[in-house]
Amino acid sequence: MVARYPLLATDVPGPASAALHARRTKAVSAAVGTGLPVYIEEASGALLRDVDGNELIDFASGIAVTSVGNGAPRVVSGVREQVERFTHTCFMVTAYEPYVEVCERLNELTPGRHDKRSALFNSGAEAVENAVKIARYATGRDTVVAFDHAYHGRTNLTMALTAKSMPYKSGFGPFAGEIHRVPMAYPYRWPTGPQGCAEEAFEGFVAQVRAQVGEQNTAAVILEPIQGEGGFIVPAAGFVARVARWCRENGIVFIADEIQTGFCRTGDWFACEHEGVVPDLITTGKAIAGGLPLAAVTGRAELMDAVHTGGLGGTYGGNPVACAAALGAIETMRVEHLATRAAELGEILRSRLVALAEKYDAIGDVRGRGLMQAVELVSDRDAKTPDAATTAAVNQACHRAGLLTLTCGTYGNVVRFLPPLVITEELLDRGISIFESALGEVAGT
């Protein structure tokens, strides 16, 4: 059965998608882009069926969201039951149990056995904004330190925290103030090579914050334990732990942004666990609710309870339907051991990518953890010249062949792989083979 996927009935995109696209350009702002303009009619697990009857293999998960797959039974039944009971009261007006239960799950599952509290929001950017509000309030300090290649969202404050200009920031300033940017321990591009990367990056970070901000003015350091949009950059081993420890020593709130890495994606519930790091605050979103909009801030009770009552909230934050979906998604991850699954499937994916790197000079680096893997493409291996054109061409060749892939990276030269964690081994294998052919077609010797 699986060998027939992807099932291509027409070109991708086909005529029905093209017709919808023509309608869309007259109705939808051109500022909202779409990586592959096929229009989806139905989706289940790791397959997406478009309006032309094409069935595509999903290596995107709606940007690391549908980790439990589309149509996960516990998500669907939880949502259905909740919709029939009630859809909204606003937690700030009258409360309900699913909100409390999601916070209980978050407090249990996130790293660290200390006393924790959570608050729920609608999007990742909103969670990051609130984490910064909490850190500033609790410390009485202003400055937030963020890293090169960081991505934290598209609202005004989170644009300021995000590093990349195009397409996220260009033309949208002025940005929120009191943000200070420091270099990331990016092993592949560290000037003196990967060996000294963690140490040198940490020392540079401390020296820069001390000289240009002052520890006593620093409210928080925010960091993605594996950088997502910036290029699936895995910080050099030990770097994150040293930054977290230094923050603790200086009364600075260490915020781990696990919006993309969280909920089993990297082979553990949270990416911080790989390095034994316990953040003061952790932001989650994306995969938390199987595709419904939900995000959270979880952290030390004394920080989370510091803000005056009424200081945090929002009309829809922790909507009951989204909470029901989250409880279904979290239960699915637990019962189906999706962290272990991500580690196993990630190993299969990684070994195939490493073998490809031996064959094709275009692959400069293979990196990631669990089922969050990527290849960085270069036009010259020694000079490590980023090759965004080849990256876009490979991505498009995958799309034409029925595999939905995504790119990322500060230099636009990274192909990233984010299949649902419930993908079958056969379908994963098919998808990788399509990527191999696409790479051979575009970058073959």
Ligand SMILES: *Cc1c(COP(=O)(O)O)cnc(C)c1O
């Ligand atoms: C996607 C993402 C965000 C923003 O989340 P939205 O739900 O799109 O607002 C923030 N941080 C990281 C690390 C992300 O990957």
